[in-house]
Amino acid sequence: MVSKQKRFIMESDNFLRRNLPNILWIAVIVSIYFVLSSLIAPFSDGITLSSKIVGERLQEIGSFLFAILGGLAIIEIYFYQIFFRQPLNRTATIITRAIQVAMGLLTFTFIIYFFNLTDLIKLGDSAIGKFVNMPVDSFANLQKSLISSKVATKDSAKMVAGIIFALGILVLYAIIQFTSKPRNSRVGLAYLLIMPAFIGVLFLIIYPFLFEIKLAFSNASLGTQATKNAQYSLLFGWENLKTLFTGTVAKDAKFFEVFWRTILWTVINVTFHVLGGMGLAILLNRPLKFKGLYRTLLVIPWAIPTTIAAMALRSEFDSRYGLFNILLGNLNTWLTTVSQNTANIIGIGNGFAWLAATIGPVSWKQDPFWAFVSVLIANIWLGIPFMSVIILGGLQSISQEYYEAAEIDGATRWQQFRNITLPLLRPVLTPAIILGVVWTFNKFDIIYLITQGGPQEKTDILVSSMYKAAFQFYRYGFTAMFALVIFAILFIFTLFYLRVSDGLKSATE
Amino acid sequence: MTTNPISRFFRWFFYRSRGDSPFKTILIHATLIIACVIAVYPVLRVVTISLRPNDTLLTTDLRIIPENATLDNYREVLFGDAEKNRQSDFFLWIWNSVSVVAVTSVISVILAAISAYAFSRFRFPGRSAGLIFLLTTQMIPAGMLLLPLFIMIAKLKMINTPLGLIIAYAVTSVPLTIWTLKGYYDTIPVDLEEAALIDGASRLTVFTKIILPLSTPALAIAFLFSFMGGWSEYLVARVVLQKNEMFTWPLGIFTFAQQFTVSWGQFAAASVLIAIPIMALFLYSSKWLISGLTLGSVKG
Numbered sequence: 057m058v059s060k061q062k063r064f065i066m067e068s069d070n071f072l073r074r075n076l077p078n079i080l081w082i083a084v085i086v087s088i089y090f091v092l093s094s095l096i097a098p099f100s101d102g103i104t105l106s107s108k109i110v111g112e113r114l115q116e117i118g119s120f121l122f123a124i125l126g127g128l129a130i131i132e133i134y135f136y137q138i139f140f141r142q143p144l145n146r147t148a149t150i151i152t153r154a155i156q157v158a159m160g161l162l163t164f165t166f167i168i169y170f171f172n173l174t175d176l177i178k179l180g181d182s183a184i185g186k187f188v189n190m191p192v193d194s195f196a197n198l199q200k201s202l203i204s205s206k207v208a209t210k211d212s213a214k215m216v217a218g219i220i221f222a223l224g225i226l227v228l229y230a231i232i233q234f235t236s237k238p239r240n241s242r243v244g245l246a247y248l249l250i251m252p253a254f255i256g257v258l259f260l261i262i263y264p265f266l267f268e269i270k271l272a273f274s275n276a277s278l279g280t281q282a283t284k285n286a287q288y289s290l291l292f293g294w295e296n297l298k299t300l301f302t303g304t305v306a307k308d309a310k311f312f313e314v315f316w317r318t319i320l321w322t323v324i325n326v327t328f329h330v331l332g333g334m335g336l337a338i339l340l341n342r343p344l345k346f347k348g349l350y351r352t353l354l355v356i357p358w359a360i361p362t363t364i365a366a367m368a369l370r371s372e373f374d375s376r377y378g379l380f381n382i383l384l385g386n387l388n389t390w391l392t393t394v395s396q397n398t399a400n401i402i403g404i405g406n407g408f409a410w411l412a413a414t415i416g417p418v419s420w421k422q423d424p425f426w427a428f429v430s431v432l433i434a435n436i437w438l439g440i441p442f443m444s445v446i447i448l449g450g451l452q453s454i455s456q457e458y459y460e461a462a463e464i465d466g467a468t469r470w471q472q473f474r475n476i477t478l479p480l481l482r483p484v485l486t487p488a489i490i491l492g493v494v495w496t497f498n499k500f501d502i503i504y505l506i507t508q509g510g511p512q513e514k515t516d517i518l519v520s521s522m523y524k525a526a527f528q529f530y531r532y533g534f535t536a537m538f539a540l541v542i543f544a545i546l547f548i549f550t551l552f553y554l555r556v557s558d559g560l561k562s563a564t565e
Numbered sequence: 566m567t568t569n570p571i572s573r574f575f576r577w578f579f580y581r582s583r584g585d586s587p588f589k590t591i592l593i594h595a596t597l598i599i600a601c602v603i604a605v606y607p608v609l610r611v612v613t614i615s616l617r618p619n620d621t622l623l624t625t626d627l628r629i630i631p632e633n634a635t636l637d638n639y640r641e642v643l644f645g646d647a648e649k650n651r652q653s654d655f656f657l658w659i660w661n662s663v664s665v666v667a668v669t670s671v672i673s674v675i676l677a678a679i680s681a682y683a684f685s686r687f688r689f690p691g692r693s694a695g696l697i698f699l700l701t702t703q704m705i706p707a708g709m710l711l712l713p714l715f716i717m718i719a720k721l722k723m724i725n726t727p728l729g730l731i732i733a734y735a736v737t738s739v740p741l742t743i744w745t746l747k748g749y750y751d752t753i754p755v756d757l758e759e760a761a762l763i764d765g766a767s768r769l770t771v772f773t774k775i776i777l778p779l780s781t782p783a784l785a786i787a788f789l790f791s792f793m794g795g796w797s798e799y800l801v802a803r804v805v806l807q808k809n810e811m812f813t814w815p816l817g818i819f820t821f822a823q824q825f826t827v828s829w830g831q832f833a834a835a836s837v838l839i840a841i842p843i844m845a846l847f848l849y850s851s852k853w854l855i856s857g858l859t860l861g862s863v864k865g
Contacts (some may be wrong), residue, residue, distance in 0.1 A: 082849055249680055254674050254680070359848055365797075437604075505819075
């Protein structure tokens, strides 16, 4: 099975390599589309995109990237010298270690400075605070003296000061470089290679996570100006936790109500995605005319940008002019006519009359049940293509020989599906379902865009409640605790998955 | 051998496989056609709405090409409305989106291309812990780190700048890209590198001269993935960007829906303009996207 999986992957690699020029062509065409469209812009009246905006943006992003690259380079060289350079003699060793300790201290100060700046820790005017601010203050002083001595203008002062700073560090590095000899390191390169991503993850994930834990034990809200005047204690954490389970999670809804709705949302969505995807994939996996066309058309809900799809479906759930109510209305009219025509036939006439009375336009926006159904419909519609494509990939890697052998042995279609297709599909299906569960659990853009959780938060799931608590009701400390609880739920699920599937073992080895 | 065109058509259509009866073939086609209609019709409705003249927007008509079809909505979206003295922000939105998402994708592909190589080829302390950690980050709700990130971005004075949004998008993009590329590197035979190493090439040469050229397709996939991920993102952008002139297009077209008179026509026209190139790109590259998925996260 593994070899088949691999073969499938390798085949698609060849396909990729063959078609690389085409990818590039498409990229070129798309970029021409954008360039041309921005060229038309100045000739139309009152357009807001101008070359000035473009230039400013490029400058902004360029300097941002430049600063990141510079910072990374300094850190990379530092670790390069630790791993790959050996000082020549005793004096060199002392000098090298001194420079390394100083650089390490400088980096550490910057980290503490960053923590202080973003309110993770509060140093205020204490001695440590002053010490931590020293590098940055000296940087600012350097800028000021550059401007007053007319070496640099106000705009370029930051850049010039940055370059001077970097050059100073490079000189220190050069000293180490010239007083050392090369050395071999087995794992050094690996660490150097993962360093940039590691720093990125540290900055983007670990730090926010620490911050979240701290926030969870605070009373931060709009009243405390977020973290500026917030207070931190275990008591606040306990209070936040208590509010989460006994109070309201956003404005009206209670935790467990939303929790069960989230479970329902996830289970219904994933079930329909897998069943629908499996059905379509099985139909598409046989020799059939127009197969390519069907495949292309069926993938469309996945291809369309989610925001557009959600907004479009939102308009279709309109009570009068939306597609669904028009169709239901038409069905109702038809049923009414039929029931009138068949009124004389006992049983059938009554049956149609009952149907006509039951089936009809629905208030998708006001009725909580139908509002929830509407977001479910939207998400199921959006999610089936992805699943069917994944399952189709898995089905295609199953050899026809199994089925032929089974047919000779007289197995029915159901037996073939049960005993060949499902087991061989498992390596594809299990991770797809698990990821589907996690993604659906977390996916609330559909809900937010279609119903905004309404009416009365009756269609909110956990994540959308959390989003609202943070950015509509500004309950920051509470939201942080909420997020930690959601994370715990997902973490337990993940552990459960790891135990069941052993899926990670093969991937990390 | 019959030459009757009708029977020839039938024989062509009922191209037999595994002994399906004609009835079954028709049933399969009917199911697929219904599924296609369900998949495509709501999308076509957007086109319909975009073609409707403004006075007949609210109608229970179900036709795909409406009566008195007009391109007014497109003109208004692209060039603004001189009579109402309203400017068009369409190109600004596109530019904002492109600049943010492209930079995010480039950064994450570069970071991932380098570190995924280390994860794929070296055995060092902390390796599997790092990989599992990266996978765990995919389990974290996107909205979960949003609050601390938002406060961090605010403290760095990056609210309402593309840089803030780039940072926020990189959070989900970098780990995913590392996983995708690591999966791909794993499929490249190690023998190639070992041969080069024996011939005296350094690890760095091996990486730049062998691995990177071989994995260009995977790099393209990873770029596409992270581009698609950020391209139509709404919720994070709404938090980070509050000024009109910084809006990315999802925020932009949402303003059409928030005005007092919901401008469905213009919303639909803008959607069609945005969706067509992206959908074409997506449908064209869907095969590679799928292989990318089987490489990275969904790997048996």
